[in-house]
Every structure is written in structure tokens, then in C-alpha cells.
Amino acid sequence: MFETLRSRRTSTSATSSTLKEKLIENEPPKPGESTKKVPYVLFFMALCAVLFCIGFVFGSHKIKFTHDFEKKEASRVTEQVTWSSTTWKEERQLKEQPPIRPTTETKDNWKSSVIFDSSPVYQGRPWDDIAHEVAIAVKTGKAVSKERIPKHNETWWKRIPNLLLISDIKEGETNIVGLKEMFEFLPRNLSKLVGLEQLEAAEGDVEKQPAFFGEMTEGFVMDSKKNLPGFLALYKYFPNKKWYIMLDDDTFVFLDNLALTLQMDHFRLLAEEQPFYLGNPFTVSDCDKYGEFFDEEGKPNPSFAHGGSGIVLSKAAMERIAPHIPWCIERWDVCKEGDARVGLCLLSFQVLLTELQPFFYHETPSKYFEEYASLTGNRQGRPEALPVTFHHIKGPLVDKMLQLEKEAVAKHWLVTYADLAKAFAPEDFEFA
Template sequence: LFLLGLLYLVADYDNPIRLALRFNIHRAMSFIAGPLITGGGGVIVEFPIDWASDVAIILKTGYGTQERAAAWLRALPAEMNPHNVLVIGDFERSIVIEGNRKAEPLEFRVHDVVADVLRHDHDTPMGPRKVLSSQRGDKYRTLTAAVAAGEDELARNLSAAFGWELDAMKFIPGLDLAHRTMPHKKWFILVDDDTYLIQPSLDAVLGSFDSSRPYYLGNAIGDYRQRFAHGGSSVILSHAAMNNLFSTDGTRAATTSARYSLAAARRASLTEIWGDRLLASALLRLGIHIDEDSSRFFNGEQPWATRVRKDRFCAPLATFHRLSAGEMVDVGRVFGSRTTGELVMWIDLWDIYGAPPFELFETRPLRREWDHVGPLDEHTTTIEDVPMAEACLRRCEADGACLAWTWEERRAVCHLSPWITVGREAPEKVSGLHIGRVTELAGVC
């Protein structure tokens, strides 16, 4: 143990052994502590924020998804200051959002931050770099040429084909631009154009962290070698983390370290598949790890597919993801009509989206033509040769982790999940809950 502790102290921040120790210690502590199911998700607001002045939002879009960006801006919660929203993409254009009868239209400039990465005269600590011959550079210039020529259909087809590659190049320069234009903000939220931000919940979440410390918040994914915030669930950096990353504070050694980290990240963006992982690598070189406990606040799904796990029932729910332009407007309408400042917990979705009262499942446990499990993955259990829905219910009741079940009539298979979802219609399926566990968890909120 002494040797492991010594290795942890002296090893580089991205040393695999150090990362494995950190990851497994956190898992062990989480297991010992058990699920956090207290009312309010254990959030204590010690550092209140003012959305008019404290928070910068970086909205990431692309040429092929600009309609989603417009819908996102229309759905912006009233408490969020539109003048603190910076729109970044792979093209230059203005998005005009018409105001209501009293308000003037708002114009948002889309900043082409991909061009910044591809500038051949951008210096690094190793000297000027030449990246104009990169494959992604060639693809970007093809898209830019189509946009300049007014060939909208071609540009959209190109964006659909390789826009995801250009997306990885937006993270670092987009945050850099936000830091240069809004350097005094306490928090910086990087968000995709298909992700909705639930302002009252974020108000509580951010208010529980001290922005003068280097925090990296989000939905942690990946294995022990590379834990990073899922970009679709939004990525949040504190003022101190941004200062460390862009080297405006600290010693000369810290500034040099940050410059090397950024230079490496910009080079890696020419080939890296996931920009959210690239950002995490840059932060890790500076000793900034994602706050694992913050994962329970962030959601990478649509409302109907949101997985309410046992440790999240009472926690603030901060985001939705994978929304179309139409869904974004609908979600904005639903949550914009709620009482100002009303915290949204994960379990609140059950009532907000009109799911049956839990008491109903006590007398009518089978919900036909519905699915409360949702998409299957490595955390779900599938049991074959289950002849009827009642047998699937019994399997869930006998499983120590099951919260919801779905039985497929045609295939005679039973799916068990450690979460519940509001769900949606599903022909030839029957679904239900482990109502005893669900009511116990919900009753704590």
C-alpha cells in the first residue's frame, strides 16, 4: 500500500497505474457509501450564481444542424442571458431569432472555430505548425467552398458525411474563444445543439461547487484509462479550470504546461474521433480530473428514454440530449411553463410526462403496448423462453437490481433493467415496474 501511495504521488497525471488507482478507489468509496437518495440529491447550494453575469454558454453546431441551433436558441430558458451565449461551428453565419411582441430580434453570430485550428501560422511551443495538408483540413475546405458557392444541398450532404469529424475540432478553440471574450465568468457550459439545459437544476448543481477551484463536471464515461464528460450531456468547466487550461494564472511552469497541453490537443483534433475525450486529455495533463460524483446530474437521453437509476431519483436533472429541432421547442415549452426556480428531479419526469401513478401498478402491474426499460445495453438482463408477462414480472421481483421489466410477446423474452423510463408505446410488448423498490426510492424525495 505504501508503494502504491508513493507511486500515485510521483507518477504523471495520465499514468495508467495512477488512473487505475484513482478510478477503483472512487468505485470502492461509492459502494461503501451506497446510493445517494436523499431529497434534493444531496445538493447544498453554498455558492449561488447569477445567470445574468456568472455563466457563459458555448453552443456547438454545424452547417448541417443549424436548424437545431435556431431551435435551441428559441427554447433558451428566460433566466439564461442570451448575451452570454457564444455560438461556434464550422461555418460563418448569423442566426436571427425573432422576439415576442415587445422584444427586439436577437442576432447570434456563428463563429467558425474550425478555421482557427487549421490556420498554418498558429504557433505552438515547438514553433509554427503546418496542418493545411490534413485530411480533415481538405474536407473542411470542401465544405467551405460549397457554402461560399451557395450550394446548400451539397454543403448539407457534406456536413452529414463528415461533420462529426469537424466536431472534434471545435472543443478547444471554442472554449478558448469563450475564455478570451468572457474571461470573468464563473462557469463555462459547452453544449451541443441537440441538448437542452434545465436551468433550475443547473442553478442548484453549479451553486454547490466553488468556481474558484478547478472543476470539470459532466456525465463521466469511459474506462479507467480515460474518463471524460460525455459531450452530448454537456461539459462544464469552472473559472479556475479554464484559467489553468488557457494559462492566464499561475507560475511560468504552469503556463508552459498549459501551452504544451493545448498544442497537443489541437494537433490531436486533426485525427481524434471524440472531441470530448480530447478535451479530457488536455485537462488531465494539467491534473484536472472529471468530478465523478457530478455524473448523476447529467443525462444523455430524450425525456421518454431518460434512465432513472436508484441513485438519481431525487437528484437534480440538468440536461436532455438527442433532441430534434421540433423536440427542442416542445421540451422548452414544457419546462419553460414551470414555476420559476422549481428544481427538476429525475423522478419528476414521471409526472411531467403523464406516466401512470405508481399506485396504479400495485393493482394493475401489467402495462400493455408499452416499454419502461428502453434501449438495451450491457446493464440490462435478457432472459429467453419466458412464456408470459407475469413470469417476467416475477423475474424482476427476484432480481436484486431490477427496477423495470419488459416482456416481448412475439419472441417470449424478458428484459430487466436497473432503471425506469417514462417510456413510450411499443407494440406486442408488456411492461411494468418493481413497484415496491420504486415507491420506496421515490418516497425519499
């Protein structure tokens, strides 16, 4: 009986529900009410699908654009650092990998893109990759500037974007600065020590020919006053460079070889953090506590980088001594050579010399090969090694050095000691 009642109740409930639904379906709509029901869920899902599609298309385009941009950027960077990734090797690696011999067409195209006597723009060369990181000061004098400067200035100096010429007096509208301009960065009480009073009192003395190393003429004394003020001026004119270099006005530099030297890992990675400097070692002599060979304690005298061969300071070295250069000018004025004063200033603040002889050399290539047999150890450059600087390079000798570099560029290569030997060594010369 209970089952029958339960079935009836269920049946009645279902029937009444069906009748109710029919009545609702047949009921006329109220005024202003739509007869169609909007499928909100479906509409929302469709909207999400459309937005997803738009986002997918836009995102794919952006990813492709970013990929293309990064690909182009990577290609551009690869082109710029071709030398750094393949050619910046130490000398033993250069020996293992001989130069690629270009075709005649490639060689001719390369020659036409490099004009040594007039064009300041060079493509695909090691120096060009680091030139903006290097500031170079060239030390000259009024007596010799007109004789020495033009030949260098018209050729390889054009490749140096950060160049400062330091002299006795400023000359016309040129980029030569004199002692007066350099003195602006120094305390007033140092005017005598830097030679400014002497220069103003007897300007005619500057016309004397500056002497070579070891000859204590008035011109030499005046010239030796420029080194420390010159380095400070170079730092003030070109702050925040990775390398600071000082040369004489008759120093010749194979800039691409210099670039490879500075890009060796143990120099390149430490330049901004570790204070050190590079050059051709000469020994301090007869200066303050240093005698001819030994100091007052009996220790061997320290070395300094010879100025005519080139003095190269890392950024950290320059930043360490720059605030103390006025003190160094006063402290080491008793020394006769300006480059020795620089070396002792650096040594005073624990900056040590890294010796790079014969790559930085104090004489001409001819003199080097004449003295080769008397040189020992690492001072004898191997045929495949890369020379960097030579001193006393003037007039036609500049052209001869440039011709060697031009021939090396035509082969997509660099000047080596073997190249120098062909041009300057005696006929019977042989490498050890």
C-alpha cells in the same frame, strides 16, 4: 506688640488696595477704549457649545442616512439572494422541505411574469443570480444549424447573456463563429489539425449530416475538430467568468437546476481556486496509449465528460489549460472524439472529472426511463432529484421540456425526476 504691628500692616495694605481699586474705577476711560470688558472665556465656551450642537445634529443625520441606506441595501441584497439563502440546497434538503403551495392570485401573477416563448427577462429564478458568471458555447454545424438552432434560440437561450455559437463557417450577421474565427487564437501550423485546410478545400463536405456518437463519417470528423478551439474561443470572448460550458446544438438544459448544481458549496467555493470539471462520464477508447478498455500499462482507461450531455469547466480549470490548448490539439489529434480530446487535455494538466450522471444525461428523458432499470447506484435519479441536461432534444420535444419547466415555475418550484416520469416514463414505471 508684633501681633498689633502685623494686624496694622494687613489692615493698611487692605485699605490701600481698596482705595486703589476705587481710584481705578473712578478714573475716566482713555480715548478709544471701550467701557465694557468682553468676557472672552464665556464667549469661547459659547462658541464651542454652538459648534458641538451643529456637529451633533449633522452627525445624527448622517448616521440615520447611513443606517437607512444600509437597511435598503440589505433589503435589496436579501431580495436578490432569496434563492441562494433558502432554495440552493442539496437534494436531501429539498426532500425535507416540500414546496409552498401558492394561492391562486399569486400563481396567476407568477404565470403572467414569465413568458417562455419570447421574453428574455425572468425574475426570481436561481439561474438569474449566476447567469453573468457563466459563459456557454453551443457547438453546431452548417448542415443542421437551421434545423436545430431556431427552437432553442427563441426560447431558453434568451436567458443566457454570454452565449457563443461555434460552427464550421460564420453565418451572416448571427453570433455564430466559424473555424476561421476560432483559428485566430491558434498558431498557423495547426490549420490542418483543426480542419481549416479541409474546410477551405472542400466546403461542400460540410453539408453532410454530422453523425451521432460512434459513427465516423466526414461530418463527425469535422465536428470533432471544434471542441478544443471552441473552448479557447469561448475563453477569449468571455474572459474572467466563473464557469465555462460547452453543449451540442441539440442539448437541453434546465438552467435553474444547473444553477443550483453549480451553487452547491463544494463547487461554488472552489470554482475560482481549484481546477475541476463536471459532466457525464464516458470512457476513452482506442486512442493513442489507450486500448479498448485498458491502457498500455494495464490500467483502466480514464473517463471524459460526454459533449452532448454538457462539459462544465471551473474558472481555474479553464485558466490552467487555455495556454496549452494548441499543444493539446496536436497531442490528442489521434483520438476520434472531440469531447475525449478535451478530457485528455484536462487530464494532461491534472484536472480531474467530477461525475454527475444521471443529472447530465446523453439521451432523451424517454430513453432514460427505458434504461432506468439497468442503471445502478447513483445513476438512478431519485424522484425529488434535479435533472440538468438531456441530449437529442429537437423540435416538439423542446416545447415539451419547456412546458414542464413552465409548470414548475408556476408552483415556485423546480423540475424533478418525478415531473419527468409523469411526462415521459411508461405507465408501469416505478422509482427504485
